[in-house]
Amino acid sequence: MSRPFKPAVVTANALLEGDAIWLTSQDTWTRDMAEAELITDQTRADAQLALAAAQVNDVVGVYLAEAAASDAGPTPTHFRETFRTRGPSNYEHGKQVNL
Amino acid sequence: MYKYNDFDAAFIAKRNAQFRAQVERRVDGSLTEDEFKPLRLMNGLYLQLHAYMLRVAIPYGTLDSAKMRQLAMIADRWDKGYGHFTTRQNIQYNWPELRDVPDMLDALGEVEMHAIQTSGNTIRNVTADHFAGAAADEIEDPRPVAELLRQWSTDHPEFQFLPRKFKIAITGSPNDRAVTKAHDIGLRMVRNDAGEPGFEVIVGGGLGRTPMVGKVLRDFLPKADLLAYCEAIVSVYNLLGRRDNKYKARIKITVHENGLEKIRELVDARFEQIRPVFTGYDQELLAQIEQSFAAPDFKVASTDGYEATRLANPAFRSWSDTNLTAHKADGYAIVSISIKKHGATPGDATSEQMRVMADLAAQYGHDELRISHEQNVILPHVHKSDLPAIYAALRAADLVTANIGLISDIIACPGMDYCALATARSIPVAQEIATRFDELKLEHDIGQLKIKISGCINACGHHHVGHIGILGLDRAGVENYQITLGGDHTETAAVGERAGPGFSADEIVPAIERLVSGYLELRTDETETFIEAYRRLGMAPFKAVLYPEAKADAA
Numbered sequence: 001m002s003r004p005f006k007p008a009v010v011t012a013n014a015l016l017e018g019d020a021i022w023l024t025s026q027d028t029w030t031r032d033m034a035e036a037e038l039i040t041d042q043t044r045a046d047a048q049l050a051l052a053a054a055q056v057n058d059v060v061g062v063y064l065a066e067a068a069a070s071d072a073g074p075t076p077t078h079f080r081e082t083f084r085t086r087g088p089s090n091y092e093h094g095k096q097v098n099l
Numbered sequence: 100m101y102k103y104n105d106f107d108a109a110f111i112a113k114r115n116a117q118f119r120a121q122v123e124r125r126v127d128g129s130l131t132e133d134e135f136k137p138l139r140l141m142n143g144l145y146l147q148l149h150a151y152m153l154r155v156a157i158p159y160g161t162l163d164s165a166k167m168r169q170l171a172m173i174a175d176r177w178d179k180g181y182g183h184f185t186t187r188q189n190i191q192y193n194w195p196e197l198r199d200v201p202d203m204l205d206a207l208g209e210v211e212m213h214a215i216q217t218s219g220n221t222i223r224n225v226t227a228d229h230f231a232g233a234a235a236d237e238i239e240d241p242r243p244v245a246e247l248l249r250q251w252s253t254d255h256p257e258f259q260f261l262p263r264k265f266k267i268a269i270t271g272s273p274n275d276r277a278v279t280k281a282h283d284i285g286l287r288m289v290r291n292d293a294g295e296p297g298f299e300v301i302v303g304g305g306l307g308r309t310p311m312v313g314k315v316l317r318d319f320l321p322k323a324d325l326l327a328y329c330e331a332i333v334s335v336y337n338l339l340g341r342r343d344n345k346y347k348a349r350i351k352i353t354v355h356e357n358g359l360e361k362i363r364e365l366v367d368a369r370f371e372q373i374r375p376v377f378t379g380y381d382q383e384l385l386a387q388i389e390q391s392f393a394a395p396d397f398k399v400a401s402t403d404g405y406e407a408t409r410l411a412n413p414a415f416r417s418w419s420d421t422n423l424t425a426h427k428a429d430g431y432a433i434v435s436i437s438i439k440k441h442g443a444t445p446g447d448a449t450s451e452q453m454r455v456m457a458d459l460a461a462q463y464g465h466d467e468l469r470i471s472h473e474q475n476v477i478l479p480h481v482h483k484s485d486l487p488a489i490y491a492a493l494r495a496a497d498l499v500t501a502n503i504g505l506i507s508d509i510i511a512c513p514g515m516d517y518c519a520l521a522t523a524r525s526i527p528v529a530q531e532i533a534t535r536f537d538e539l540k541l542e543h544d545i546g547q548l549k550i551k552i553s554g555c556i557n558a559c560g561h562h563h564v565g566h567i568g569i570l571g572l573d574r575a576g577v578e579n580y581q582i583t584l585g586g587d588h589t590e591t592a593a594v595g596e597r598a599g600p601g602f603s604a605d606e607i608v609p610a611i612e613r614l615v616s617g618y619l620e621l622r623t624d625e626t627e628t629f630i631e632a633y634r635r636l637g638m639a640p641f642k643a644v645l646y647p648e649a650k651a652d653a654a
Contacts, residue, residue, distance in 0.1 A: 077576075087149055095149075
């Protein structure tokens with residue numbers, strides 16, 4: 001029996017800017033994790049990972065990151081993914097500038 | 100300072116043109132990431148958590164004002180107006196965009212700098228004593244040899260695909276400020292019985308997940324044999340080093356698994372084989388390089404003004420007590436500029452600060468600057484009569500923090516604020532410790548104390564050799580910080596011992612405060628430093644203050 005699937009988002013870095021991006025249910029990329037598709041089963045995860053990984057000209061380093069549902073959309077469950085949604089803690093740089 | 104010859108300039112221009120074409124082919128889709136990644140890494144370009152990161156080599160930590168000003172220009176034009184100086188005497192830009200990197204490399208080339216071999220399984224930037232050429236305790240300036248090693252190792256056809264990265268450090272002083280015992284090859288200048296300078300050759304040191312203090316492969320190697328001998332070491336490692344397991348691929352493991360005797364036999368055999376190939380051209384080249392590192396024309400002037408300012412200005416006196424080191428020339432001092440103001444990010448300098456330091460080097464410092472592995476900036480040659488003016492200019496640029504060697508002079512890697520490999524953050528821990536001890540106004544009373552923080556087991560923050568080392572880990576999805584005690588980065592190198600269970604992000608600063616308060620109680624008097632007290636007393640009393648609840652439980 002395989003382990004139960006934990007909800008997750010497909011994420012990567014943008015090729016040109018290098019910043020964190022997430023895959024939406026429309027198969028487009030967003031810079032706001034809340035707009036990402038929260039995937040809840042392995043079949044959909046495999047399909048979306050394959051779709052993302054095929055976009056070699058736009059994205060780098062595709063992976064599945066665990067996430068949780070919230071009223072505002074998917075949110076990170078691990079601190080590393082939280083940092084990716086906002087930027088470093090020593091300067092107001094990165095995505096937090098626009099939050 | 101070494102000046103590029105036509106060969107160097109043409110080589111850099113060609114590499115930069117190649118990389119420009121590679122970036123274009125990546126952007127237009129002709130290259131996949133799998134194809135492009137090794138190419139970008141060969142040119143120092145990483146992809147981190149939030150952006151690309153460009154790591155630029157500062158060979159043996161030496162800069163002049165033109166180079167420093169260009170680093171500032173690059174920070175302004177293509178990054179966010181600052182740069183991060185690292186424990187390997189490099190500078191990292193945290194926010195470049197892929198399309199801009201070829202222009203950044205061309206701008207570096209204009210001032211004879213590059214990012215080649217700042218990544219990958221190659222021989223990395225050769226690091227050196229940051230006081231080289233200036234220190235009173237020095238036998239010889241090690242930088243000509245470091246430059247020779249740079250030229251030899253750059254694009255060396257045999258050593259572009261080593262089992263793992265390879266780091267060389269060199270010092271010309273018996274007092275080791277270059278952490279030579281924690282490098283793949285450490286070179287420490289010594290004299291033989293005849294008084295001739297040569298090198299103690301240390302091999303197989305390293306930090307990371309398996310920290311090891313380097314072992315002496317040769318007590319005394321004549322200077323003339325250095326290049327052939329280093330080539331023999333790397334050549335033996337290239338064949339013998341493991342390629343089946345990345346975590347066992349560094350030469351420290353090769354030495355550990357095969358034994359020093361076997362390594363010595365193999366290196367000696369290889370050395371005898373290749374030595375005749377080095378027909379003396381390397382020594383001619385070294386002689387040429389040595390000319391470009393001739394000592395500056397030191398001036399002779401009165402130091403009365405310096406002494407008078409010390410008497411009149413307590414802040415200047417405190418700064419000069421803490422941030423100056425003895426120079427080999429009469430009337431001169433080595434100035435360490437702390438870029439670790441309490442609460443600031445260790446190693447970061449703004450473009451404006453870079454320009455101020457460049458201007459000071461040009462006006463007062465024989466146009467020389469150094470970057471230390473402790474992430475500070477050095478003006479190596481300053482006449483004491485110029486110190487009051489330098490102090491005033493540094494003060495205006497917010498660069499007069501008097502904390503060199505003290506508890507707030509912390510080494511910290513970028514950690515999970517930037518690094519894709521990190522398991523926890525380092526920078527906020529450093530910021531909070533420095534801020535806390537500044538509030539307590541205790542750091543001058545505490546005295547010499549090295550805190551070194553790494554955000555993962557790879558140990559870029561040198562935590563193993565900190566008097567107090569802090570290692571950030573991910574424990575069940577939460578940042579957790581382990582403390583090691585008793586590490587030493589000098590010629591008496593030692594790997595610190597783990598004190599016990601780790602602390603949460605909220606607990607780590609209070610834990611350090613307990614530890615330091617404990618030291619103040621335990622020391623014989625203010626002349627006994629933290630590391631001396633630790634060596635005298637061992638772990639037990641420090642562990643008791645770190646874990647008071649354990650003591651209470653046992654009672």
